[in-house]
Amino acid sequence: MLQVVICDDEQIALKKVKRELIRYRESRKVHFKILEYDNPELLYYDVTDGNLSEVYILDVDMPKKNGLTLAETVHEKNPNAEVLILSAFPEYGVDAVNIGGIRRYVTKDLLGKKLFSALDDVFRMVKKNQEELYSRYWHNEKRLVEKDRILYIQKVGKYCDFTVEGEEELRERMSITDVFDKLASDAFVYIDRGIIANIPHIMSTEDALALMSDGNRLPISRSRLKDVRAAIHGYWGERR
Numbered sequence: 001m002l003q004v005v006i007c008d009d010e011q012i013a014l015k016k017v018k019r020e021l022i023r024y025r026e027s028r029k030v031h032f033k034i035l036e037y038d039n040p041e042l043l044y045y046d047v048t049d050g051n052l053s054e055v056y057i058l059d060v061d062m063p064k065k066n067g068l069t070l071a072e073t074v075h076e077k078n079p080n081a082e083v084l085i086l087s088a089f090p091e092y093g094v095d096a097v098n099i100g101g102i103r104r105y106v107t108k109d110l111l112g113k114k115l116f117s118a119l120d121d122v123f124r125m126v127k128k129n130q131e132e133l134y135s136r137y138w139h140n141e142k143r144l145v146e147k148d149r150i151l152y153i154q155k156v157g158k159y160c161d162f163t164v165e166g167e168e169e170l171r172e173r174m175s176i177t178d179v180f181d182k183l184a185s186d187a188f189v190y191i192d193r194g195i196i197a198n199i200p201h202i203m204s205t206e207d208a209l210a211l212m213s214d215g216n217r218l219p220i221s222r223s224r225l226k227d228v229r230a231a232i233h234g235y236w237g238e239r240r
Helices: 011-028 040-048 067-077 092-095 109-133 176-183 225-238
Strands: 003-007 030-038 057-060 082-087 100-106 133-138 141-146 150-156 159-164 170-172 188-194 197-198 202-206 209-212 218-219
Touching: 003 197, 011 030, 011 057, 011 109, 030 040, 040 067, 057 067, 057 109, 067 082, 082 109, 100 109, 109 133, 133 218, 150 176, 176 188, 176 197, 188 218, 188 225, 197 218, 202 225
Parallel strands: 003 030, 003 057, 057 082, 082 100
Antiparallel strands: 133 141, 150 159, 150 197, 159 170, 188 197, 202 209, 209 218
16 A cells, blocks of 8 residues: 655644545545654654655654755655655745655645645656556565566566566565556566566567567467467557
């Protein structure tokens, strides 16, 4: 489930933003979990430890670690996270827009009027990221991988091994059926009961083998060969 982090050292402001988020969640029928922090240093340590979320709503004026500093740290650890800055002081907006990942800046006096539209922009980008990125957890850390860089996935025991362009092999403890459902893209096709391939990385299919862009040849089960070729033709046909 998506996670939205709120960080504000003032309890009254924190609860107000949470109420608005609940209203937004019910109004827009968006499903997400809300995590609250009233200590910016605690959030800083969680982020640097790899406990990452998709959306951050950060107050600017906080002690020791202000919202802009936190936004920079979030962006360093997860460039695809969406950040929304809140403040009672409009002058902070100039600095905020120069930090990567900050989608919108909302002053607290306009929270009721501006927050929903800001969140619409944020969740529009979250949806786009979900379509283009695959999120995985390894050793309690969240990692995001561009789907178009995944060449193929192979089932090995209780794990699925990902071969990713430009990276060492990644591994996730999950059934291959669940991985396929999570990918949720017509670019991926089962070529064997335990192998999923990314169609743009299939160079050719000959003698029940798929020649992949990394030079490896993967077996295509005889029972799937016709469906694999149909999926390849269908994928490229839709993009002409």
